Amino acid sequence: MSKIALVTGVTSGFGLAITKTLINNGYLVIGTGRRLPKLNELKQQFQEKFIPLNFDIQNLPETQQAFNSIPQEYQNIDLLVNNAGLALGLEVANKANLDDWQNMVDTNIKGLMFMTRLVLPNMVERNTGHIINIGSIAGTYPYPGGNVYGATKAFVKQFSLNLRADLAGKNIRVSNVEPGLCGETDFSLVRFKGDEQKAQNLYENVNYIKPEDIANIVLWLNQQPSHVNINSIEIMPTAQTFSALNVSKKNN
Template identity: 45%
Template sequence: MTKVAFVTGATSGIGRATAFELAKQGYRIIATGRRAERLEELKQELTEVPVYTLEFDVRDKEATQQAVNSLPEDWRQVEVLVNNAGNAHGLSSIQNGSLDDWDAMIDINVKGLLYVSHAVLPLMMQHKKGHIVNIGSIAGKEVYPNGNVYCASKHAVDAISQGMRIDLVQEGIRVSEVNPGLVETEFSEVRFKGDKERAASVYKGFQALQAQDIAEIISFIVTRPAHVNLAEVLVLPTAQAAATILHKQQ
């Protein structure tokens, strides 16, 4: 039976690109997200392999568990889980931060990753194999001005990834983490509340990473031989040296 990859946040950006890239490797794709119309578009466009869609919000632990429980028997042999769903809301100092923004980032980036992993792990453990790839960020390695809670959420992803690797080694399950720098996706539009001009300005003057770049790295990670675990990757555009050090052309 063809191997299965479970990709969260598959309706746009890195998640969508990853679904297409893993399909090239022969994985059947379980694509998840909150936007039904985008999931349907993905299913129509991705014709190389069978695609099964699940519409749910990773912040909702009951809906997450129900979605995974609803998988038909021939879709339950999940070999790869890509925890990609995540967000950034706002860019404010801690004293001016929005409590709603904080909740959104912690609920999606941290709790959502945990809810999905908790639901999917039993499907891997019964076969004593699997590979979890968590999408972190350079923000999980450095804290930058006005990044406070977003950086905290990605530091949590880093710690959870390390903890997962320790706890699951005896289960034969590999855990990897990909930490991108600046990637040009809808991410900044969400952070800046739909302000497209401000979002676009983030990527002006240099060549940012693209979603496809990250998808190809994820594909490389999960196609290593069974005895190899590429535990952690920090990937930056050439113009970026650190979270706040960026060389832009005038």
């Protein structure tokens, strides 16, 4: 019988690549997203191998209702991939938009919490399962304008570790995937509020990570033997590395 995976945010980027990779490797995928036409395209492409759930992950009642609508035969979820997330703006904290901050917290933190809390009890009852959270190197390395986005990904990192602590003695794995610069997604287009030129400039002449690279890592993590848990994995393109610490000098 196919493994059952629930992947959030499947209509573009990492989520779309993860969905395709898992299905192509024999999984059945329950995919969530807000864009119904995109979900319908996936359903048409993959037929019985894909179950769409159309809702806003920021909304707990909607999330609960969608989760409860999963057919009984597909409720034993083997793999949860908490992928849905976004970055908005690059303004410094004193100039940032509060709505952007709230949106990132509601999606990157609350949405991930909601889905984890809904899926986890069944995993614990069956004493099997794997939760893979899509974090970011922004949760480890600060940068100007990363304020709340980086903080939400730091939450994902610590929440993943605390889940491992809560699940001591259980045969349930938790992994945090932390990508660096990744192109061919809507990530920067969303961050820059649809400014295509700004988004393109970020990736120009850079051999960046692609969504398929992250999808392959998600598959590899889940295909490790059940006694092997990869707590976290940090991925950067070879072209990306660390900057020097900023030092502000006094004016003479």
